[in-house]
Ligand code: SF4
């Protein structure tokens with residue numbers, strides 16, 4: 504999923520301070536799981552913002568809506584009939600949701616309420632870690648299911664580098680060396696022979712370096 | 726024991742302090758409460774194991790939020806006691822009461838009033 508973090512209150516206040524009628528828009532998917540922008544966070548932030556502005560002598564209308572997703576037309580359509588009653592939208596979805604909202608409702612200002620961080624997993628409640636950088640050419644088949652692109656600081660394909668010490672990465676003692684993890688897993692699967700197979704130079708044209716990307720599936724298009 | 730505690734304190738009963746969420750605390754302030762304190766069982770004695778630990782964290786989150794918006798995090802507090810400790814319950818109630826008296830009323834209440842006055846004046 505996409506992992507995001509709440510923006511500091513101060514920043515959010517700055518974003519919306521000049522508007523009177525604000526729609527606080529949450530998303531029921533990724534940002535709900537990482538506890539940054541779901542229904543619960545929408546409720547808390549809305550309540551806090553109402554109090555903040557009231558205390559400043561300003562009564563603002565801050566409505567709360569949480570959509571199933573903000574990255575799909577059908578759900579974003581659900582607010583079409585009421586969108587004109589707002590001066591601005593504060594979206595707690597990831598950057599994708601914020602932009603899709605902006606694309607769809609051209610004349611209304613949209614502000615991000617979270618910082619979108621990475622593609623990751625919930626290791627445990629309150630701990631999310633990066634697992635994929637959406638490189639567009641997945642090599643997990645050759646790396647024992649552990650991604651050196653997102654989890655190795657140097658993104659090396661035939662690791663580890665000389666900085667790997669006692670299973671930790673040289674950039675931090677807290678960080679597992681991705682290549683150590685790969686080796687451990689190859690061992691556990693009795694596939695250490697695979698470690699001897701050198702990985703080819705990676706085709707980075709499908710990564711961000713090639714500019715914004717798209718996936719087209721004509722077979723499913725209507 | 727028939728102990729008495731300040732009458733302005735309203736008790737909201739929950740099955741476990743783990744039920745209390747940040748939003749409940751914030752809404753209380755939005756509705757005009759001057760302070761909120763959560764009284765849970767002793768740490769380690771929670772019937773649901775972690776309820777009172779969760780409550781403590783949520784109280785801390787609410788404190789941070791109230792500090793961020795200028796209402797004041799000291800208006801929220803977490804206490805622990807066991808169910809047989811009535812004198813301690815009274816002690817906590819009095820302590821919180823004194824703290825709130827010292828801090829004064831929730832600024833949201835007067836802000837709301839001022840706003841209403843402004844609106845009626847404008848009308
Ligand atoms: S808008 Fe973002 S957070 Fe919401 S479902 Fe889509 S990708 Fe996930």
Ligand code: SF4
Pocket residue numbers: 634635636637638639640641642643650651652653
């Ligand atoms: S190899 Fe690329 S697609 Fe596969 S997990 Fe790593 S970053 Fe993601």
